[in-house]
């Protein structure tokens with residue numbers, strides 16, 4: 001049977017927001033881009049045409065692509081970018097996930113507008129582990145800059161410091177009517193009293209973790225990162241860049257208009273929001289005079305870490321007979337990765353970071369730099385000198401990671417393209433330890449090619465003797481992105497059963513650019529069916 005084919009044309013399209021028009025990169029002229037609807041078990045081909053004047057790549061966030069990293073998408077990790085005028089046919093394999101994921105550009109900062117939802121239905125003969133909703137709606141949270149995003153990106157590269165704060169947050173590409181000139185640019189969710197809606201929420205924002213809530217309503221979480229959870233009913237959810245959360249919304253209030261709203265919880269900028277709350281309107285059908293002003297939900301304040309962990313720390317895998325889990329218990333690889341934002345000296349102290357420095361970010365004190373050709377190609381063909389395999393498994397020594405001052409040698413990381421090699425089917429227990437350099441923030445760490453179990457987290461320094469005793473090995477959530485709390489730690493576990501090269505990075509875009517990244521190289525197993533598949537003939541050249 002021929003595979004289903006989709007066409008993605010990446011091109012510039014004018015869009016008007018916040019009283020001004022600019023050209024943005026879109027897929028097929030749409031912002032947000034088209035939603036892909038598939039069933040678990042499907043394989044599709046997406047023909048990606050680059051009709052823009054920038055390099056581009058497309059990544060299928062959270063899709064495991066078993067044994068086939070060739071079309072995973074991160075530039076210089078698994079492919080060279082698709083150049084202007086060129087085309088790349090990407091095979092996307094949905095074999096494991098069920099729920100909501102998303103696709104986005106993975107080159108420079110173009111994902112700001114080049115992104116869209118992926119809806120993965122259960123196999124045709126099976127159903128959701130919750131009552132069938134009356135309707136389903138993707139809710140994509142994003143960020144909008146008045147300036148062209150390439151300008152913002154280059155300004156950040158030039159000065160080595162923070163670019164401007166975005167001018168608005170958005171819901172399905174629209175800021176909502178609390179922003180100037182945005183009356184028309186407000187997403188409307190029309191509901192009927194008594195019905196249930198499945199909202200497929202995606203945080204596509206560039207730099208910020210967000211709180212989300214709907215006035216007078218609670219929502220019930222049923223899945224995160226395309227993996228089912230035990231139902232969790234809350235008034236407020238926290239969602240980090242990269243993460244997807246499926247919730248059921250019951251339209252059980254008086255017919256009226258209610259705001260759904262999102263605003264920043266934690267930001268790499270270290271500044272509080274001002275009026276930057278994005279809204280959409282939940283509109284009940286029927287004849288009535290809507291309350292004025294429209295009720296707005298109460299959202300927690302900036303940096304309210306306890307509200308955030310209270311939600312994130314309550315997520316549990318469904319772990320049912322039909323959706324069993326398999327947490328690795330015998331661990332072959334123990335790692336502790338410190339994740340820091342650092343600063344490099346800058347000529348004449350003239351950069352825009354603290355004290356005229358240039359900002360950087362690192363994993364175990366190595367600030368990742370992109371190679372000149374992709375790591376996957378270099379690994380597969382044995383091309384030397386492209387990457388190293390010396391990412392340390394542990395920080396060089398144990399110290400107080402969350403103190404105000406770190407040892408000097410750890411404040412200035414080394415630059416490098418260092419990966420970590422894993423044996424096929426070995427098991428990994430990985431602790432992310434946040435540090436307090438350059439004012440801590442939550443770091444949403446994302447791993448390509450895998451989902452991992454989040455078995456523990458805490459504030460302050462990880463304690464090797466005590467903390468593992470409290471790990472949840474019974475029903476930990478299975479995620480592809482996890483927010484490591486500010487000045488805290490998080491432990492994940494996974495089995496290295498997907499051979500290939502898989503990027504791991506902070507999903508805060510500037511931290512990715514500054515080097516809070518590494519890649520796992522997972523070796524082939526003993527055949528059959530445990531080795532990397534061969535590349536397609538049309539891999540883009542560098």
Ligand code: C2O
Nearest residue numbers: 061074242446503
């Ligand atoms: Cu959502 Cu490396 O990506």
Ligand code: CU
Nearest residue numbers: 443506508511
């Ligand atoms: Cu980060």
